Amino acid sequence: MQEEVTQKSIALVIRTSKLTADVLKKAMIAYLNHRKHKKSLQHGKISVRKLMGKDQGANTMEITENNIKSFERVAKKYNVDFAVKKDKTVDPPKYVVFFKGRDADVIAMAFKxxxxxxxxxxxxxxxxxxxxxxxxxxxxxxxxxxxxxxxxNRGQSL
Structure with missing residues (x-):
């Protein structure tokens, strides 16, 4: 129980001469902006639109396996931003993995x-x-x- 409470609580340190509601509000807004910026730095599975919106173009790789989850685990381990799309036009569905162009060597290692x-x-x-x-x-x-x-033999024989 105590761990759950400590994980959900945050500590803000504010240096001010007088703590008012406005100062506390500004501190909370600054903290939330920091959290929003921190989330965008996470690596792993993202949408194709967000991946295309990043600074470099995207490369693709086809995967015919049905074990996409294990690929996601390995790609997150190597801190690769990627997007997975399922190609339903083919009978055994193929998966197309989009990743950033500068991550080509890292994605090759992750795929290996x-x-x-x-x-x-x-x-x-x-x-x-x-x-x-x-x-x-x-x-x-x-x-x-x-x-x-x-x-x-269960007995003596003569």
Whole structure:
């Protein structure tokens, strides 16, 4: 509970001779303008219109994967501004990623890591398959134990 309260509260330090409502109002406006400016510096997924409005032109790259979320994670890690559009005209939908021209090297590195992570996920054996394999091995082992019990001699032979 205490953490929630401290995360939602802010501290303003104002140097003034007399604290009036106008001074407090100006301080709050200055803080809100600072927050608005700080939000615009965030990197990651933005709209195509905002991306085109930035200082440099945009380049594009096509992605046919359905794992756009994992690409977004990797792109945010590299602080790349990008926009994703879905091309619905093709039967398996393609995704077109727009990014700033000066970020071409960084986006290539991010895309390389994205492909590496996806290949790693695809080569991994699923937990259900592994569990079924161990279940089959266990049942084969149990059948072998039963067969060994049947062949044991249960008494003295003459």
């Amino acid at each position: 890591e994205f492909v590496h992570v996806n290949e790693k996920k695809q080569n991994r054996e699923s937990v259900r398959d592994r569990l079924n394999r161990y279940k089959e091995l266990w049942t084969q082992n149990m059948n072998r134990e039963r067969a060994r019990e049947k062949t044991k």
